[in-house]
Amino acid sequence: MADETNDFHLSCPVPITQYPHVVMAHGGGGRLMNQLIDRMFVAAFGNPALEERHDGARLDPEGRQLAFSTDSYVVRPLFFPGSDIGAMAVNGTVNDLAMCGARPRWLSAGFIIEEGLPMETLWRVVQSMREAAAAAGVQIVTGDTKVVDKGKGDGLYINTAGVGVIETGFLIRPASVRPGDAVLLSGDVGRHGMAIMSVREGLDFESPITSDCAPLAAMVLDLLGAGIEVRCLRDLTRGGLAAALNEIATVARVQIDIEEAAVPVTDPVRGACEILGLDPFYVANEGRLVAFVPAEQARQALTVMQRHDPGRNACRIGVVKTEFPERVTLRSRIGASRILDLLSGEQLPRIC
Amino acid sequence: MADETNDFHLSCPVPITQYPHVVMAHGGGGRLMNQLIDRMFVAAFGNPALEERHDGARLDPEGRQLAFSTDSYVVRPLFFPGSDIGAMAVNGTVNDLAMCGARPRWLSAGFIIEEGLPMETLWRVVQSMREAAAAAGVQIVTGDTKVVDKGKGDGLYINTAGVGVIETGFLIRPASVRPGDAVLLSGDVGRHGMAIMSVREGLDFESPITSDCAPLAAMVLDLLGAGIEVRCLRDLTRGGLAAALNEIATVARVQIDIEEAAVPVTDPVRGACEILGLDPFYVANEGRLVAFVPAEQARQALTVMQRHDPGRNACRIGVVKTEFPERVTLRSRIGASRILDLLSGEQLPRIC
Numbered sequence: 001m002a003d004e005t006n007d008f009h010l011s012c013p014v015p016i017t018q019y020p021h022v023v024m025a026h027g028g029g030g031r032l033m034n035q036l037i038d039r040m041f042v043a044a045f046g047n048p049a050l051e052e053r054h055d056g057a058r059l060d061p062e063g064r065q066l067a068f069s070t071d072s073y074v075v076r077p078l079f080f081p082g083s084d085i086g087a088m089a090v091n092g093t094v095n096d097l098a099m100c101g102a103r104p105r106w107l108s109a110g111f112i113i114e115e116g117l118p119m120e121t122l123w124r125v126v127q128s129m130r131e132a133a134a135a136a137g138v139q140i141v142t143g144d145t146k147v148v149d150k151g152k153g154d155g156l157y158i159n160t161a162g163v164g165v166i167e168t169g170f171l172i173r174p175a176s177v178r179p180g181d182a183v184l185l186s187g188d189v190g191r192h193g194m195a196i197m198s199v200r201e202g203l204d205f206e207s208p209i210t211s212d213c214a215p216l217a218a219m220v221l222d223l224l225g226a227g228i229e230v231r232c233l234r235d236l237t238r239g240g241l242a243a244a245l246n247e248i249a250t251v252a253r254v255q256i257d258i259e260e261a262a263v264p265v266t267d268p269v270r271g272a273c274e275i276l277g278l279d280p281f282y283v284a285n286e287g288r289l290v291a292f293v294p295a296e297q298a299r300q301a302l303t304v305m306q307r308h309d310p311g312r313n314a315c316r317i318g319v320v321k322t323e324f325p326e327r328v329t330l331r332s333r334i335g336a337s338r339i340l341d342l343l344s345g346e347q348l349p350r351i352c
Numbered sequence: 353m354a355d356e357t358n359d360f361h362l363s364c365p366v367p368i369t370q371y372p373h374v375v376m377a378h379g380g381g382g383r384l385m386n387q388l389i390d391r392m393f394v395a396a397f398g399n400p401a402l403e404e405r406h407d408g409a410r411l412d413p414e415g416r417q418l419a420f421s422t423d424s425y426v427v428r429p430l431f432f433p434g435s436d437i438g439a440m441a442v443n444g445t446v447n448d449l450a451m452c453g454a455r456p457r458w459l460s461a462g463f464i465i466e467e468g469l470p471m472e473t474l475w476r477v478v479q480s481m482r483e484a485a486a487a488a489g490v491q492i493v494t495g496d497t498k499v500v501d502k503g504k505g506d507g508l509y510i511n512t513a514g515v516g517v518i519e520t521g522f523l524i525r526p527a528s529v530r531p532g533d534a535v536l537l538s539g540d541v542g543r544h545g546m547a548i549m550s551v552r553e554g555l556d557f558e559s560p561i562t563s564d565c566a567p568l569a570a571m572v573l574d575l576l577g578a579g580i581e582v583r584c585l586r587d588l589t590r591g592g593l594a595a596a597l598n599e600i601a602t603v604a605r606v607q608i609d610i611e612e613a614a615v616p617v618t619d620p621v622r623g624a625c626e627i628l629g630l631d632p633f634y635v636a637n638e639g640r641l642v643a644f645v646p647a648e649q650a651r652q653a654l655t656v657m658q659r660h661d662p663g664r665n666a667c668r669i670g671v672v673k674t675e676f677p678e679r680v681t682l683r684s685r686i687g688a689s690r691i692l693d694l695l696s697g698e699q700l701p702r703i704c
Contacts, residue, residue, distance in 0.1 A: 099408065
């Protein structure tokens with residue numbers, strides 16, 4: 001997200017008189033590509049690894065085990081209330097690493113740019129990535145730039161891969177989930193997807209819905225630092241809460257039983273979902289997670305999560321059971337129980 | 353490259369009766385995406401890290417320093433003589449890691465698939481990646497799948513990022529290049545770009561030109577194992593030999609003086625370049641490198657390189673000088689010298 005008070009917000013560092021838009025040659029391995037890399041990417045992300053202009057970066061994990069993850073970002077539109085593709089590309093991979101119990105350290109960035117993208121647009125995205133990286137404490141140490149023909153892209157796709165240092169002896173993964181574990185949720189669900197939807201469809205809600213896009217690593221590291229025996233973590237991106245819980249229930253071969261009323265959904269998100277016939281449990285988030293922890297540590301874990309901005313409204317939403325393995329069950333206010341299944345696809349495409 | 357004798361070459365593991373083409377839901381975080389990941393990607397790349405189906409993979413670098421690199425592949429067409437986008441996506445990142453003096457170990461794979469891509473095409477690419485990974489000794493341990501709307505992609509883009517373990521105490525990088533160093537080239541140049549060009553433009557040369565796409569890590573590790581004090585390595589992808597040498601000359605602030613006649617170019621490539629008005633020194637390769645080594649070790653280094661298939665025709669092509677810093681000079685057969693400059697873009701777009 002652009003912070004207009006930041007000194008770095010100068011005008012676009014690539015001369016835009018001659019090339020106001022990205023041309024094929026910006027991905028061609030010649031002078032124009034070198035100029036773009038030096039003046040824009042290295043200038044924005046600057047660190048010794050990147051400045052060496054070598055084929056790869058050197059990392060020193062100091063003998064620790066690592067987590068490694070990747071995600072491509074194809075969100076449409078590139079900018080939306082509360083965030084943009086650049087911040088998402090950093091936070092998304094930061095969060096994937098955090099879900100492994102790792103401190104995110106190093107990112108790669110691969111840009112696939114459609115010929116004709118305004119250079120100023122690219123610059124806004126790069127600045128947003130720079131700020132998100134600084135906020136999450138990661139360095140963008142290596143990258144790649146490709147330009148594809150006009151009409152053969154959608155403005156900009158970004159891939160990030162990340163390496164983080166694992167800071168726990170616990171194996172944080174679906175297979176570690178145990179019957180009786182408490183299911184904690186870090187906050188309200190459905191905001192990212194509905195923020196995208198509102199822009200894309202030109203919907204005008206009374207209260208604008210903003211994306212929840214945020215880095216979750218500090219909260220996770222704080223949980224581990226507090227001695228919480230975290231069994232599994234999952235951020236609630238594509239497919240939302242329902243997909244995350246179903247994947248964990250399947251791999252761990254357990255039942256996950258959720259109390260429907262315990263899952264926070266803001267009024268604007270609930271209203272927008274009702275109008276559009278969507279279920280907020282299936283809508284993507286970019287700054288929310290579920291944590292599976294031993295029941296006796298649930299209260300302490302919530303206190304830790306609530307100290308962090310993206311965990312301010314953290315709450316306990318359910319419990320791990322054994323009666324219906326590989327099923328996610330939803331208990332309603334009046335005690336009825338139904339299955340929260342996976343959809344075959346998604347309600348909203350291209351939201352991440 | 354597909355090896356038709358390989359037992360793994362079964363029919364497409366995703367049922368194609370119902371979905372013969374990729375649909376948006378294959379990237380939607382629901383049942384169809386899970387099916388695609390499980391039956392195609394995990395089945396093909398299968399390893400414990402991937403099978404855990406977690407947000408990231410766990411790596412154990414055993415206390416070593418690492419190299420980290422990324423590349424996106426947007427080559428058009430997806431299949432061409434001698435290779436395809438899948439083998440390129442593996443070998444390209446393997447080679448970038450090797451250029452850092454690292455043994456490539458772990459790859460991520462990010463797929464951006466255009467809605468409508470035939471499922472069989474995706475399967476051919478995945479099999480090719482699997483074989484290339486096995487040949488290069490790397491594991492594909494984490495990945496991501498996105499589907500973009502029909503018309504908003506070009507069939508398939510692939511990003512790979514890689515982590516390798518650095519196996520040398522030398523700092524292999526442009527800044528380590530010294531005056532007097534010998535410049536070695538691992539083989540003939542221009543084949544990859546001209547192979548792509550011949551398919552794309554429907555050109556029918558007498559002898560078909562095949563891509564030189566190949567993994568270079570074994571050759572590099574053998575050089576280091578033989579005690580060659582490798583100063584810098586660079587693979588000759590976008591912009592070809594000319595771009596690689598110019599980038600090194602600029603960063604190292606040296607002159608690189610090349611003997612034009614010493615650079616091998618096959619007759620078919622030379623002929624095709626002449627017809628099309630292209631210069632083979634600027635054409636991309638996917639299995640060629642330049643190595644800068646101390647002059648006194650040049651002969652030994654060539655012997656090591658020639659033991660490896662992609663280095664069979666390795667030769668000495670020039671020397672590092674100081675007279676014209678940041679310049680690449682080309683000496684012709686009759687002794688005239690000219691500057692081998694960077695182009696502003698590239699001669700052929702979308703060749704990698």
